[in-house]
Amino acid sequence: MKVLVVGQGGREHALAWKIRQSKLVDRVYVAPGNPGTAQLADNVDISSDDLPALARFAKDEKIDLTVVGPEAPLCAGIVDLFRQQGLLCFGPDKAAAELEGSKAFARKVCQDHRIPGPQWWTFDSLARARAFLENRPDAPIVVKASGLAAGKGVSVCKNNAQARTAVTECFDGRFGSAGELVLFEECLEGPEVSLITLTDGKTIIPLEPARDHKPVGDGDTGPNTGGMGVVTPVAMPSRVAHQVETQIVFPTVHAMNREKRRYQGFLYAGLMLTANGARVLEYNCRLGDPETQPLLMRLKSDLVPLLLATAEGKLDTVDAPQWDDRVAVCVVACSGGYPGDYKKGVPIFGVDKVDVGDDLQVFHAGTAMRGADLVTAGGRVLAVTALGADVEAARKRAYDALAGIQFDGLHYRRDIGVARAPEEGGPSRGRS
Ligand code: AMP
Numbered sequence: 001m002k003v004l005v006v007g008q009g010g011r012e013h014a015l016a017w018k019i020r021q022s023k024l025v026d027r028v029y030v031a032p033g034n035p036g037t038a039q040l041a042d043n044v045d046i047s048s049d050d051l052p053a054l055a056r057f058a059k060d061e062k063i064d065l066t067v068v069g070p071e072a073p074l075c076a077g078i079v080d081l082f083r084q085q086g087l088l089c090f091g092p093d094k095a096a097a098e099l100e101g102s103k104a105f106a107r108k109v110c111q112d113h114r115i116p117g118p119q120w121w122t123f124d125s126l127a128r129a130r131a132f133l134e135n136r137p138d139a140p141i142v143v144k145a146s147g148l149a150a151g152k153g154v155s156v157c158k159n160n161a162q163a164r165t166a167v168t169e170c171f172d173g174r175f176g177s178a179g180e181l182v183l184f185e186e187c188l189e190g191p192e193v194s195l196i197t198l199t200d201g202k203t204i205i206p207l208e209p210a211r212d213h214k215p216v217g218d219g220d221t222g223p224n225t226g227g228m229g230v231v232t233p234v235a236m237p238s239r240v241a242h243q244v245e246t247q248i249v250f251p252t253v254h255a256m257n258r259e260k261r262r263y264q265g266f267l268y269a270g271l272m273l274t275a276n277g278a279r280v281l282e283y284n285c286r287l288g289d290p291e292t293q294p295l296l297m298r299l300k301s302d303l304v305p306l307l308l309a310t311a312e313g314k315l316d317t318v319d320a321p322q323w324d325d326r327v328a329v330c331v332v333a334c335s336g337g338y339p340g341d342y343k344k345g346v347p348i349f350g351v352d353k354v355d356v357g358d359d360l361q362v363f364h365a366g367t368a369m370r371g372a373d374l375v376t377a378g379g380r381v382l383a384v385t386a387l388g389a390d391v392e393a394a395r396k397r398a399y400d401a402l403a404g405i406q407f408d409g410l411h412y413r414r415d416i417g418v419a420r421a422p423e424e425g426g427p428s429r430g431r432s
Pocket residue numbers: 118142151154156185186187188189192214224270281282
């Protein structure tokens with residue numbers, strides 16, 4: 001069969017890499033792809049936002065399955081468009097993807113269906129948001145643009161003054177129309193876990209839990225990024241895993257059915273494990289980037305039957321996925337200045353010297369070719385992902401590989417996988 005992957009980041013490189021290994025697949029296309037995907041698939045020069053051109057390509061090339069990586073085309077209705085044209089496309093339709101496209105909608109779903117989250121308030125005007133802040137005690141609070149803001153629309157504010165600045169930026173258009181509606185949320189505390197679930201709206205298959213590291217600096221300092229690194233699995237006590245499944249994942253899928261927005265695809269729940277139990281920080285309507293890279297390196301089963309069954313609404317017919325027992329650590333190499341402004345077109349050295357294989361991969365994210373040279377083309381440039389018998393071994397393999405890669409301005413976190421929270425210590429073995 002022929003598969004088309006939509007997107008151009010590290011997540012899509014990992015998806016194409018994994019799909020390429022499937023016995024069911026003869027040919028993989030990636031639109032638009034990157035230099036990493038070009039090594040194992042056919043890149044197609046169509047933007048991931050050009051939905052009509054993608055549908056035309058899928059029709060002309062008789063693509064059997066299209067797998068959508070990023071949220072923007074899902075929220076714009078790529079699945080609906082493909083369905084109208086009789087094409088099979090993996091991911092939630094536009095109505096279901098609103099779980100990510102509108103944080104206000106996601107909070108309302110949680111509230112209406114008693115899914116645990118922080119207290120929250122929405123504002124459609126700066127004046128009302130500021131009045132709210134003036135009438136509350138000075139305390140930490142989280143400010144979020146409701147719409148899609150590439151992971152950057154969230155500010156965890158220490159006090160009301162910071163919140164005033166953050167909300168003013170939202171209404172001043174920093175995030176475009178995504179900031180026309182703003183949420184304030186109670187500031188929760190605790191370790192964070194990403195749990196991604198595969199669901200066709202009836203059957204639910206949770207993938208292994210992962211821990212993302214969003215702030216740019218070691219020790220979780222500095223501004224948030226799209227994600228600086230991931231460790232998976234993280235051990236979740238069975239009591240917590242049970243609470244997450246029964247109070248969050250199952251009710252969310254059920255809630256979406258009740259809302260007449262059947263959810264088919266990857267459902268990503270960003271969770272905080274507070275002293276009072278797990279709480280939903282956010283939903284995403286697709287795989288995380290960079291969670292995908294270490295998760296797919298640990299997935300032993302063929303991904304394609306899982307994707308097909310989900311898109312066809314037959315997830316009850318497939319076997320549960322098998323996971324490599326080893327730990328995966330992914331470290332993201334970034335451009336100088338990221339998550340702020342950064343230069344593009346900076347030559348990258350050493351990637352071709354990395355001895356990639358079953359336990360080490362360098363997934364491309366923001367890279368491009370300039371003639372024969374590999375250069376930077378984004379903030380997050382490469383996702384170096386390694387397997388090891390334990391966290392330490394995986395960390396060592398990833399960081400040793402990174403030491404051989406250079407470009408001007410290169411920076412990355414040095415503490416991905418260093419134990420901070422109790423659950424992160426020792427050799428993690430998933431949900432024990
Ligand atoms: P989000 O994109 O909504 O997951 O938010 C990005 C990051 O902001 C999360 O990974 C958390 O570290 C933090 N965050 C989001 N919501 C809250 C909250 N209600 N309380 C504390 N931290 C939060």
